[in-house]
Every structure is written in C-alpha cells, then in structure tokens.
Amino acid sequence: MSEISIAMPQDPPRQLPLDLPVDTRLEAEDFLVGPANTHAYAMIESWPAWPDTLLRLIGPEGSGKTHLASIWAQRAGASxxxxxxxxxDKVEALAAQNALVIEDADQMPRDEHALFHLLNVMRRKNASSGASMLITARTKPEEWGLVTPDLLSRLRLSPSVAIDAPDDALLRAVLVKLFVDRQLLVDTSVVEALGRRMERSLAAAGALVEMLDREALSHSRRITRVFALSMLDRWEEEQHSQKDTEQG
Structure with a gap:
C-alpha cells in the first residue's frame, strides 16, 4: 500500500520586531490640553509669575509630567x-543653575539632606536672581516616606498642581498621538474602540500602543479594530496576572 503524504499548513513566519527609537515629541505644540491637565498647563505657562521658588507637579505615571517639565525646561533654560x-557632592553644581527640574522626587534612591540643602540654596537665589525649581512626583510628599521633618514641611508648604485622569476626549487624542509617534496608520474605529474599553490611564495607553506596534510587526498584519481589541484583552489579562503575582 502506497503512503500518501499530506502537506500540513504551517503558521506564517513571525518577524523579529526591531527595537527602533520612537519619535516622541515633547514640544509645547505637541502637548494635548484637556480638563485633566488644563490647570497644570496654565501654571507652567504662567512662569515666571510663580508664587514660590518651587512648584510641585503631581500626576500618575504617563500622565504628561515629563512633557510639561520639558516644556518648562526649554522656556526657562532649566537643567x-x-x-x-x-x-x-552635586548640590553646589546643581545650585549654580538658575532653573532646575527634578524628576520623580518620590522615587528611591533619594538623598534627603542634599535635597533639603538644594531647596534652601535655590530659595535664597530666588530672592536675588529669580531662581526657580520644578519637581515632579506621582504622589504628595506625605506619601514619600520622608524621615526629615524640615524637608517634609518645606515641600508641603510649596505650591503644587496636579494632573488628573484623562477624560474620554483626551484619552482618544493621546492614543492618536502615540500611533503617530510610532508612524502607525490606524483607522479611527480602532481609536474609538480602544477608548471605549480601556482604563482611563495615559500610562496604559502608552503600554498598549507599544504592544500593538510590536505584535503587528511580529505577525506582519495591520492594526485593525478586531486585532486591537484582542491585544487589549491580552494586555489586560497580563496586567491582572502581574497584580495577582505581586499581591501573592
């Protein structure tokens, strides 16, 4: 009896995604203003008429703190x-700047003595030469776990402005910007579908678009509405699994 050889269909070959740089634009004209960040943007725009040497900018991860800080740094000539x-050992050099941005002040490692000394020096400079500082953080100083009472008091007394969770319109606008930054062409139905279903978080939007870019390239396919929603389901499952692991 002769054997019949049947060719079985094979999965299409996967491409190896290249880790190419993303053209993330941080110019003033690229910042998307909405109800969630209007007050913060206005405060940055009002410089140098700030009420104090120091301004704290508070917002969750991916909310646009770095973008706003970049806008102010360009205008103020800040480091x-x-x-x-x-x-x-770096306080003297940092204090030589007339404008300074300190990012992620709520993160570790953190030298509280150096930060307190720097704040005092910049405050003295403000009286003579108008020095300014912008500090970004995800939370209020009370939640940083500070052990230096004078530093906590100084930070608490400084003015602050917060960026809130984005509304639907801002979330959709940010999704469009993220796709454009990665030079991805998608239909408006993709943005609408993702905007209706995903969590109201700009950090989530960034992570999701990155995943869509990677998986679309890997599978050599367009980012359609069906594909985007399937990736959203997968991303949400991964996030839940990660949270369960951390809590376990």
Whole structure:
C-alpha cells in the first residue's frame, strides 16, 4: 500500500520586531490640553509669575509630567535631573543653575539632606536672581516616606498642581498621538474602540500602543479594530496576572 503524504499548513513566519527609537515629541505644540491637565498647563505657562521658588507637579505615571517639565525646561533654560542625581557632592553644581527640574522626587534612591540643602540654596537665589525649581512626583510628599521633618514641611508648604485622569476626549487624542509617534496608520474605529474599553490611564495607553506596534510587526498584519481589541484583552489579562503575582 502506497503512503500518501499530506502537506500540513504551517503558521506564517513571525518577524523579529526591531527595537527602533520612537519619535516622541515633547514640544509645547505637541502637548494635548484637556480638563485633566488644563490647570497644570496654565501654571507652567504662567512662569515666571510663580508664587514660590518651587512648584510641585503631581500626576500618575504617563500622565504628561515629563512633557510639561520639558516644556518648562526649554522656556526657562532649566537643567533636568532625576532625584537620584541630587546628592551632597552635586548640590553646589546643581545650585549654580538658575532653573532646575527634578524628576520623580518620590522615587528611591533619594538623598534627603542634599535635597533639603538644594531647596534652601535655590530659595535664597530666588530672592536675588529669580531662581526657580520644578519637581515632579506621582504622589504628595506625605506619601514619600520622608524621615526629615524640615524637608517634609518645606515641600508641603510649596505650591503644587496636579494632573488628573484623562477624560474620554483626551484619552482618544493621546492614543492618536502615540500611533503617530510610532508612524502607525490606524483607522479611527480602532481609536474609538480602544477608548471605549480601556482604563482611563495615559500610562496604559502608552503600554498598549507599544504592544500593538510590536505584535503587528511580529505577525506582519495591520492594526485593525478586531486585532486591537484582542491585544487589549491580552494586555489586560497580563496586567491582572502581574497584580495577582505581586499581591501573592
């Protein structure tokens, strides 16, 4: 008896996604203003007429703090450093700046003594030369776990402005910007479908668009509404699984 060989269909080959740089634009004209960030944007725009040397900018991850800080840094000629860069041996050099941005001040590692000393120096400079500081953080100073009472008091007394969760219109606008930044062409139905179903978080929008870009390239397919929603389901499952693991 002769054997019959049947060719079985194979899965289409997957492409290896390339880790190419994303053209994330942080100019003033690229910042999307909505009810969630109108007050914060107005405060940045009002500089140098700030009520104090220091302004705290508070908002969740991916809310646009870095973008706003970048806008202010360009206008004020400010240097931008992370909280980890604020150390005792660098205070003198940092204080030489007339404008300074300190990002993620609520994160660790953090040298509280150096930060307090820097705040005092910049406050003295403000009286003579109008020095200004912008500090970004996800939460209020009371939640940072500070152990230096004078530092906590100084931060609490400084003016602050918050960025809230985005409304539907802002979330959709940000999704469009994220797709454009990655040079991805998608139908408006994709943005509408994602905007209706996903959580109201700009950080989630960024992570989801990154996943869609990677998976679409890997599978050599367009980002359709059906594909986008299937990836959203997968992303949400991964997030729930990660939370369960962290809580377990």
């Amino acid at each position: 931008v450093v992370s909280i980890a860069d604020v150390t005792t």
